[in-house]
Amino acid sequence: xxxxxxxxxxxxxxxxxxxxxxxxxxxxxxxxxxxxxxxxxxxxxxxxxxxxxxxxxxxxxxxxxxxxxxxxxxxxxxxxxxxxxxxxxx
Amino acid sequence: xxxxxxxxxxxxxxxxxxxxxxxxxxxxxxxxxxxxxxxxxxxxxxxxxxxxxxxxxxxxxxxxxxxxxxxxxxxxxxxxxxxxxxxxxxxxxxxxxxxxxxxxxxxxxxxxxxxxxxxxxxxxxxxxxxxxxxxxxxxxxxxxxxxxxxxxxxxxxxxxxxxxxxxxxxxxxxxxxxxxxxxxxxxxxxxxxxxxxxxxxxxxxxxxxxxxxxxxxxxxxxxxxxxxxxxxxxxxxxxxxxxxxxxxxxxxxxxxxxxxxxxxxxxxxxxxxxxxxxxxxxxxxxxxxxxxxxxxxxxxxxxxxxxxxxxxxxxxxxxxxxxxxxxxxxxxxxxxxxxxxxxxxxxxxxxxxxxxxxxxxxxxxxxxxxxxxxxxxxxxxxxxxxxxxxxxxxxxxxxxxxxxxxxxxxxxxxxxxxxxxxxxxxxxxxx
Numbered sequence: 001x002x003x004x005x006x007x008x009x010x011x012x013x014x015x016x017x018x019x020x021x022x023x024x025x026x027x028x029x030x031x032x033x034x035x036x037x038x039x040x041x042x043x044x045x046x047x048x049x050x051x052x053x054x055x056x057x058x059x060x061x062x063x064x065x066x067x068x069x070x071x072x073x074x075x076x077x078x079x080x081x082x083x084x085x086x087x088x089x090x
Numbered sequence: 091x092x093x094x095x096x097x098x099x100x101x102x103x104x105x106x107x108x109x110x111x112x113x114x115x116x117x118x119x120x121x122x123x124x125x126x127x128x129x130x131x132x133x134x135x136x137x138x139x140x141x142x143x144x145x146x147x148x149x150x151x152x153x154x155x156x157x158x159x160x161x162x163x164x165x166x167x168x169x170x171x172x173x174x175x176x177x178x179x180x181x182x183x184x185x186x187x188x189x190x191x192x193x194x195x196x197x198x199x200x201x202x203x204x205x206x207x208x209x210x211x212x213x214x215x216x217x218x219x220x221x222x223x224x225x226x227x228x229x230x231x232x233x234x235x236x237x238x239x240x241x242x243x244x245x246x247x248x249x250x251x252x253x254x255x256x257x258x259x260x261x262x263x264x265x266x267x268x269x270x271x272x273x274x275x276x277x278x279x280x281x282x283x284x285x286x287x288x289x290x291x292x293x294x295x296x297x298x299x300x301x302x303x304x305x306x307x308x309x310x311x312x313x314x315x316x317x318x319x320x321x322x323x324x325x326x327x328x329x330x331x332x333x334x335x336x337x338x339x340x341x342x343x344x345x346x347x348x349x350x351x352x353x354x355x356x357x358x359x360x361x362x363x364x365x366x367x368x369x370x371x372x373x374x375x376x377x378x379x380x381x382x383x384x385x386x387x388x389x390x391x392x393x394x395x396x397x398x399x400x401x402x403x404x405x406x407x408x409x410x411x412x413x414x415x416x417x418x419x420x421x422x423x424x425x426x427x428x429x430x431x432x433x434x435x436x437x438x439x440x441x442x443x444x445x446x447x448x449x450x451x452x453x454x455x456x457x458x459x460x461x462x463x464x465x466x467x468x469x470x471x472x473x474x475x476x477x478x479x480x481x482x483x484x485x486x487x488x489x490x491x492x493x494x495x496x497x498x499x500x501x502x503x504x505x506x507x508x509x510x511x512x513x514x515x516x517x518x519x520x521x
Contacts, residue, residue: 003342006274006366039333041272041341041368061131062368063250064270064341067263067330078252080234082126082215089275089321089365090133090194 003043007058015083019056027073028052039068060085094120096421097240099218101128103407104391104414105246106201110146111418113208126215129198133369136316136323137297139189142411154200156190157318158295165402167471170304173353174474191295191316221257228386241430243387244417249370251393260380265330267374270341273325276361280320303471309336310467313348327371372397375458376451383435388417398450400521401461409447416441460520465513469505476502
């Protein structure tokens with residue numbers, strides 16, 4: 001099963017006015033490993049034409065990327081106002 | 091004068107248990123949870139071990155939304171072609187106590203309601219940004235610039251402790267502290283689950299941990315399968331260190347390899363994946379435990395690094411509940427003495443040290459080095475496969491004694507014989 005199909009099973013209340021995680025593109029540009037693209041279990045980080053692409057909308061708020069990025073690019077905050085992922089089972 | 095005696099941040103098992111205990115004993119409590127409803131952001135593998143809930147909810151076994159009672163507990167080593175298992179089943183597990191499989195949205199929702207019924211104020215969908223300080227002591231929590239005051243704050247925010255980090259009371263997590271856990275809920279009819287896992291009723295549950303010695307690239311990971319009433323929780327845990335060392339595996343792909351194993355696939359065949367989730371698992375043992383208390387605050391549950399894994403069992407919720415209750419008891423004591431300083435809350439650490447929470451972490455110091463060793467992930471699976479192939483196959487040749495088969499099998503383990511013997515001894519001692 002593809003990760004995209006797995007993510008499509010999830011319910012999100014997306015916060016359109018607040019991105020709870022932001023990255024610093026200038027750090028990612030020179031990153032030697034892009035470990036985030038391997039570690040993030042929701043495939044929020046991907047390389048498109050060798051450029052790091054990040055989408056906060058699919059985030060399941062596990063915090064993995066903040067530990068994975070050893071270059072200081074990830075700024076991680078909790079979602080606000082009950083936004084973000086909403087599990088059915090957990 | 092504070093608005094609340096205690097503010098509890100996070101309505102998981104640790105926070106909700108603390109809130110129930112506090113409210114029951116007459117303290118004014120605010121339980122703040124960023125998920126709405128409580129439980130909707132919470133994930134765990136799925137077995138609640140032991141009876142920690144008993145002291146705050148004596149009726150929990152009957153009243154709480156449990157899935158199945160673990161009467162069958164497995165531990166398996168998987169190689170590419172084989173499965174070597176202990177499949178322990180005993181009617182005595184009921185009286186000795188094992189655990190229940192649970193789904194967290196249900197369990198945590200129930201616990202929050204219990205806290206509310208006991209008199210706690212439950213605020214869900216509210217995200218605490220950081221602790222509020224005055225004169226070097228915590229005076230409450232800050233949310234969107236507003237401060238809500240309390241004599242004590244209990245932080246029970248889970249495996250991704252943002253409030254503690256933002257408040258400067260702990261460092262950011264490091265590779266050694268955590269593993270990545272991914273999980274799927276696979277729907278199957280109750281009857282099919284009973285048949286496939288050899289369960290005699292829908293109350294009886296199966297829980298098993300797997301050492302995945304067959305993953306591509308030799309990546310080390312642990313798997314689990316737990317039976318719920320009408321679904322299976324199947325997941326995989328991989329340490330951050332291991333992920334980084336094998337920088338060609340994607341965390342979300344590994345679970346597919348587990349599901350496709352020849353002896354796992356038939357268990358979930360025809361099942362429909364109904365949810366995918368991910369969660370960090372505390373893996374660092376004692377050295378990952380942060381500052382547990384200070385002037386006006388205490389830290390409980392996953393956020394305090396409380397969990398236990400020796401490769402054969404994986405536990406967290408029981409540590410969360412026990413530490414949450416210990417924090418509540420220490421808060422009650424502090425209130426009686428009107429001393430909310432670090433010294434006034436120091437009984438928290440004493441309580442943890444005299445219970446399994448810190449004792450297990452102290453007694454099993456360094457266990458994570460064993461659970462992620464070559465010995466566990468390659469040595470034992472490969473050796474056992476060869477040993478049992480020799481024992482259980484028949485090729486018309488004269489038979490060898492067990493000891494000779496064992497020595498021969500060690501040669502197939504990918505780990506030098508001498509290391510195997512030394513490591514086996516170390517492993518047994520540490521486990």
